[in-house]
Amino acid sequence: MNAETRSWVEIGELADIPKEGARVVKTSAGCIAVFRTADDKVFAMDDRCPHKGGPLSQGIVHGTSVTCPLHNWVFDLATGLAKGADEGSVTVTATRVENGKVLLAADDLARRQAR
Numbered sequence: 212m213n214a215e216t217r218s219w220v221e222i223g224e225l226a227d228i229p230k231e232g233a234r235v236v237k238t239s240a241g242c243i244a245v246f247r248t249a250d251d252k253v254f255a256m257d258d259r260c261p262h263k264g265g266p267l268s269q270g271i272v273h274g275t276s277v278t279c280p281l282h283n284w285v286f287d288l289a290t291g292l293a294k295g296a297d298e299g300s301v302t303v304t305a306t307r308v309e310n311g312k313v314l315l316a317a318d319d320l321a322r323r324q325a326r
């Protein structure tokens with residue numbers, strides 16, 4: 212599915228997310244952490260570390276990765292996969308930025324609700 216054929220939900224302004232920081236979007240299926248990298252890429256994933264539930268939105272963003280604030284596992288923001296020796300993954304939600312607004316893929320959000 213390409214970006215044009217998907218439907219998207221606007222969640223706010225890119226400017227509201229600090230560079231190398233995150234904001235949390237609450238959904239009925241749990242919280243999603245929306246990250247902004249130093250070069251203004253935006254990624255979204257569940258705000259729950261698969262290790263022991265740490266709040267990934269409070270982690271350190273570096274490059275296109277985030278380090279969990281609790282025990283320093285590192286996750287790839289694009290794939291949600293743990294890096295290095297750790298194993299596990301976080302469910303990611305597709306994002307796009309349009310005219311300064313951040314959008315999340317509606318079908319990914321619907322899939323989360325179905326879990």
Ligand code: FES
Pocket residue numbers: 260261262263264265279280281282283284
């Ligand atoms: S809870 Fe995230 S690394 Fe332990």
